[in-house]
Amino acid sequence: xxxxxxxxxxxxxxxLFAGQLLAYAAMDAGREVTWIPSYGPEMRxxxxxxxxxxxxxxxxxxxxxxxxxxxxxxxxxxxxxxxxVLPGGVLIANASLINRSFQRSDLTTVMLPANEIxxxxxxxxxxxxxxxxxxxxxxxxxxxxxxEKTLQDxxxxxxxxxxxxxxxALKRGAEFAERGVQTTIPNEQxxxxx
Amino acid sequence: xxxxIPYQIVYSRPESFSEVSTHYCPGCTHGIAHRLIAEVxxxxxxREKTIGVAPVGCSVFxxxxxxxxxxxxxxxxxxxxxxxxxxxxxxxxVFTYQGDGDLASIGxxxxxxxxxxxxxxxxxxxxxxxxxxxxxxxxxxSLPGQKxxxxxxxxxxxxxxxxxxxxxxxxxxxxxxxxVRRSLHDPKNIRLSKKAIRMAFEVQSRGLGFAIVExxxxxxxxxxxxxxxxxHWVEDRMIPVFPLGDYKITSSVAGIxx
Amino acid sequence: MARxxxxxxxxxxxxxxxxxxxxxxxxxxxxxxELLEWMSLRMPELGRAFLQAESEVAAINMVYGxxxxxxxxxxxxxxxxxxxxxxxxxxxxxxxxxxxLIDVVRGGPGLGNIAPSQGDYNQIVxxxxxxxxxxxxxxxxxxxxxxxxxxxxxxxxEKYRAICIVxxxxxxxxxxxxxxxxxxxxxxxxxxDWAVQGAQGRERRILSSIYLKPEDEExxxxxxxxxxxxxxxxEVRFKEYYLEDAEIAVIGFGSAGRVAYSAVRAARAEGxxxxxxxxxxxxxxxxxxxxxxxxxxxxxxxxxxNTGQMLADVQLAxxxxxxxEFYGRLGGVVPFPDEILTExxxxxxxxxxxxxxxxxxxxxxxxxxxE
Numbered sequence: 004x005x006x007x008x009x010x011x012x013x014x015x016x017x018x019l020f021a022g023q024l025l026a027y028a029a030m031d032a033g034r035e036v037t038w039i040p041s042y043g044p045e046m047r048x049x050x051x052x053x054x055x056x057x058x059x060x061x062x063x064x065x066x067x068x069x070x071x072x073x074x075x076x077x078x079x080x081x082x083x084x085x086x087x088v089l090p091g092g093v094l095i096a097n098a099s100l101i102n103r104s105f106q107r108s109d110l111t112t113v114m115l116p117a118n119e120i121x122x123x124x125x126x127x128x129x130x131x132x133x134x135x136x137x138x139x140x141x142x143x144x145x146x147x148x149x150x151e152k153t154l155q156d157x158x159x160x161x162x163x164x165x166x167x168x169x170x171x172a173l174k175r176g177a178e179f180a181e182r183g184v185q186t187t188i189p190n191e192q193x194x195x196x197x
Numbered sequence: 198x199x200x201x202i203p204y205q206i207v208y209s210r211p212e213s214f215s216e217v218s219t220h221y222c223p224g225c226t227h228g229i230a231h232r233l234i235a236e237v238x239x240x241x242x243x244r245e246k247t248i249g250v251a252p253v254g255c256s257v258f259x260x261x262x263x264x265x266x267x268x269x270x271x272x273x274x275x276x277x278x279x280x281x282x283x284x285x286x287x288x289x290x291v292f293t294y295q296g297d298g299d300l301a302s303i304g305x306x307x308x309x310x311x312x313x314x315x316x317x318x319x320x321x322x323x324x325x326x327x328x329x330x331x332x333x334x335x336x337x338x339s340l341p342g343q344k345x346x347x348x349x350x351x352x353x354x355x356x357x358x359x360x361x362x363x364x365x366x367x368x369x370x371x372x373x374x375x376x377v378r379r380s381l382h383d384p385k386n387i388r389l390s391k392k393a394i395r396m397a398f399e400v401q402s403r404g405l406g407f408a409i410v411e412x413x414x415x416x417x418x419x420x421x422x423x424x425x426x427x428x429h430w431v432e433d434r435m436i437p438v439f440p441l442g443d444y445k446i447t448s449s450v451a452g453i454x455x
Numbered sequence: 456m457a458r459x460x461x462x463x464x465x466x467x468x469x470x471x472x473x474x475x476x477x478x479x480x481x482x483x484x485x486x487x488x489e490l491l492e493w494m495s496l497r498m499p500e501l502g503r504a505f506l507q508a509e510s511e512v513a514a515i516n517m518v519y520g521x522x523x524x525x526x527x528x529x530x531x532x533x534x535x536x537x538x539x540x541x542x543x544x545x546x547x548x549x550x551x552x553x554x555x556l557i558d559v560v561r562g563g564p565g566l567g568n569i570a571p572s573q574g575d576y577n578q579i580v581x582x583x584x585x586x587x588x589x590x591x592x593x594x595x596x597x598x599x600x601x602x603x604x605x606x607x608x609x610x611x612x613e614k615y616r617a618i619c620i621v622x623x624x625x626x627x628x629x630x631x632x633x634x635x636x637x638x639x640x641x642x643x644x645x646x647x648d649w650a651v652q653g654a655q656g657r658e659r660r661i662l663s664s665i666y667l668k669p670e671d672e673e674x675x676x677x678x679x680x681x682x683x684x685x686x687x688x689x690e691v692r693f694k695e696y697y698l699e700d701a702e703i704a705v706i707g708f709g710s711a712g713r714v715a716y717s718a719v720r721a722a723r724a725e726g727x728x729x730x731x732x733x734x735x736x737x738x739x740x741x742x743x744x745x746x747x748x749x750x751x752x753x754x755x756x757x758x759x760x761n762t763g764q765m766l767a768d769v770q771l772a773x774x775x776x777x778x779x780e781f782y783g784r785l786g787g788v789v790p791f792p793d794e795i796l797t798e799x800x801x802x803x804x805x806x807x808x809x810x811x812x813x814x815x816x817x818x819x820x821x822x823x824x825x826e
Contacts, residue, residue, distance in 0.1 A: 023460070023631065030460050030633040038460070038631040063717025065630050068791040246653040250520070251663075260661045266651035268523045269663035271546045274516035277508065281520025281528070282651075284504040285478045289653050307516070310509035 005058035012076025017131030022053040028153040037065040129172035136176025211235035224424025226381040254296035255329035273304025276311035315372025333419030368444035374406030380413040382431040468493035478504035480517035487559035511536040515543030525650025531557035545584030549664025553612035559628040562787025570787025571625030576764035592738035598632040692735035701730030707758035717792035745772035
């Protein structure tokens, strides 16, 4: 069995790196994995997406029509991938940039204001880690410990000072997903008690 | 009684020249240019460390006439091929020998960029204002009004543009250490040409950048002239369009004494 | 060595370095640019030659010159750039010097797009440059294979004084997968006895592709052909999956082969006896193995990311002894496994005929699927 995860949104939202983090963590855990970006001219400031496939055996196609999970960071990606996720799959959506609710009821879904959660942490660039935290909570394909270890090993050295914040972002995304809060309200301010 | 008359060899085949007859037409100055290069390679002791790059054109068989390692390039690509050789064997001497169609038409990009990079190679450029090998078509260096088999009414600058002056053009590039024009139409100019070729190889051996010698040359066959008329045509018609001179000699090159 | 998560383009670049490439000449073009960028960083720090040429025309001629010295040399490009290199490749073939080229194929013709494609199969496998020659062509489907085949490319090119092309596509170039790089080879190869490095203490050597007398060129063409026949006898490589008891054989190379692998696995899970043959050398082509399969299977399905270019080679090998069906996506579109699974199901559950050009029926199905 393999698990396919699509991460999609605008360029600059850290989508490709979040996908690579999953891929590194899968490799470190001894699994087979592929990471493939859509690398069109749209990568410059436009739509960015990548597909990560994690498996116990040799992986065939690195792209699939219907992924097991999707992590969508904006409305166009939400519109595109909500219909495509496999029944019973996982869909994590970024409420900060999405102004409608889920249409499917056969999925495990989380709608979280990832931008605001990241901003509350002090750095909007943590949006991707918040989203990833929510995914890992709902899709136990890799352990948090494994992802955190990988983050420690592969975060570029110039960003090493942000390691603790990255961990915290993962945790807050996971906490939000765990509480089962689903919101359709954009820009909802969320505060956490430390 | 036997008497020995003392003698001194004043003229012989350079070691860098192969013992074969060339295929060039009577009166063509390619043979002179070849010999000058061979003499310079001998004088500088470079024969065994030199790799020549032959072009496509009348001098396509240049590799048969030089007694050193040689490769044969695609049309116009000799500077690129020479670049490839020089980059992996920087301590060898690499030179290209190219005609005007090869260097100034189809190979314009390769020569310009080799020069711009300051590729440390020597280029000997034979400008005879015509395509020789294919039978006398218009070249980028053909003179205004010059009749060729592809400009039968004479080169019309309105539709085919103007002669390209390579020595001047290349002199504007910072990578060039030496860019001059000489002529092969009489003994005095042949001596000056040899000196320029020597300089162009000295520039390479000192690592002073790209060096090119443009040599005005004859093509009696395709010009439809006798060899003698052709030499006069170089002097009377070509030199006014392609003035002889030093277009670039960088200060470090100017210090070379040979 | 440990597995690292490597991007295909960078993996091929580093594999070339480990294999002892001494000079790289190239020109930026998507989707292979990371390869050139990696070389621009690594080659100078190793004291090896790197140059960004003014064009692909110049790049391949720099490669030609450097190859004449007997050094391991290479270039890389993508489809439109490779078109520009065809002149140089022909001269290299005619001069019989070893060269490695990596082609990360994109959608075409013309400027096309930068998405993964296999539209250059005919250009690369069946010629491209003028004159009578063959190149060895290796088709990786994964990052690990891209590494292994790049290393092999240098050995084969040198062994046969031939051009060896790694025919990748945008997917292989852009994908990241765990893979293992080979150890760094020392640069201590002897100078080949044909190389020009200056005639020190020996007769001068000439490297040229000119044989002005037709009789001499004929002898050269015979020499090249006989060498090619040796290559055909010794160097055919392919990978098989589930073919032992297969009634249907899917054939696909590179990325299409990999998509087909997913489809074949899914079909097997449904109980369909289907297998996959994935050519690793698309030139020389595994014709003999396909001919053998023609007496075993009920039908073939060729899957490509073009309009059926390898299809013709499969049809030649099968020689009408079994139906050959075709499925392709075009212009940079990569098929999903379910598309090929549908084709396998169609062949498994419906009677096959051998009537007509399989491309006609495929195009009908494709167009109705696009509506």
